[in-house]
Amino acid sequence: MIGPSGPQQPGPGGPGAPGSRSAFTNIEAEQYNQVNSSTIQTIGTANGGSGLGYIENGDYVTYSNIDFGSGANRFTALVASDVPSTNIEIRLNGPYGTLLGTLQVDPTGGWNNYTNQSTTINNVSGVHDLVLRFTGPVNIDSFVFGAGGGNGGQPGQSQLSATVEETVQWGGGATLVVTIVNNGTTPVDDWTASWNFAGNTRITECWGAQYIQSGSSVVARNDNYNGRIEPGGSVYFVFNISYSGSYIMPTITVQ
Structure with missing residues (x-):
């Protein structure tokens, strides 16, 4: 079992910060409440933001009062790695607490080349302290949880599907519409779409x-008014893109 690698230090959120944070809204990795490491630092990321780097085997960070609502069963992180494999353990209420799941981080081709990587987790609801525990080096920009699995919240296939359509195109730009359909038999209260652009x-x-x-990776979450999708129902969102030369229509995964 991996042990602590350094002293526990308060983070930007402060120990015991009041209130809670939604698990279904992007959480910046550097906005932790406690860190257990002698090496972890806040670093700049490719999109001009910040993240965590200089992570070593056994390090962990704690995010207090994360609200999983009525249930989450998927974890997505925006990460960069240039080593063969590192695991991120997703735990509740302590570094040796309940293990929800493990994200195996695949190499991204460089420490500043960030991609979205996801894993299914055991269903979790309510408010908990969240711990991310690392088995090796990785840079992490942000993370988010999702809901909507079609098998009672256990790891498996999503009951959501997404299609993307180009409605307008002009020199160096286009408008794309993404439609998300609930193919299951129960309502979905929040959704997360992710994809990678080419070029x-x-x-x-x-x-x-x-x-x-x-970089090329995108994570999109529902707005305040269109998170709920009834069985057989659908919602959509629209975005404009810019590019040089030509572009390839992205394949969108939704949870």
Whole structure:
């Protein structure tokens, strides 16, 4: 079993910070409440933001009062790695607390080349302290949880599907519409879409979703008004892109 690698230090959130944070909104990795490491530092990321780097085997960070609502069963992190494999353990209420799941981080081709990587987790609801525990080096920009699995919240296939359609195109730009359909038999209260662009494609405007783009990777979450999708129902969001030359229509995964 991996043991602590350094003294526990308070983070930007402060120990015991009041209130709670939604698990379904992007959480910046550097906005932890406690860190157990002698090496972890806040670093700059490719999109001009910040993240955590200089992570070593056995390090862990704690995020207090994370609200999982009525249930989450998927974890997505925006990460960069240049080593064969590192695991991120997703735990509750302590570094040796309940293990929800493990994200195996695949190499991304460089320490500043961030991609979204996801894993299913055991269903979790309510408010808990969240611990991310690392088995080796990785840079992490942000993370988010998702809901909507079609098998009672256990790891498996999503009951959501997404299609993308180009509605307008002009020189160096286009408008894309993403439609998300609930193919299951139960309502979905929140959704997260993720994809990777080819080339230098960038989002310039977006309606109906809150998004973050780091390099080619994009994560988009529902807005305040369109998170719930009834069985057989659908919602959509729209975004404009800019590019040079040509672009490839992205394949979108939704949870």
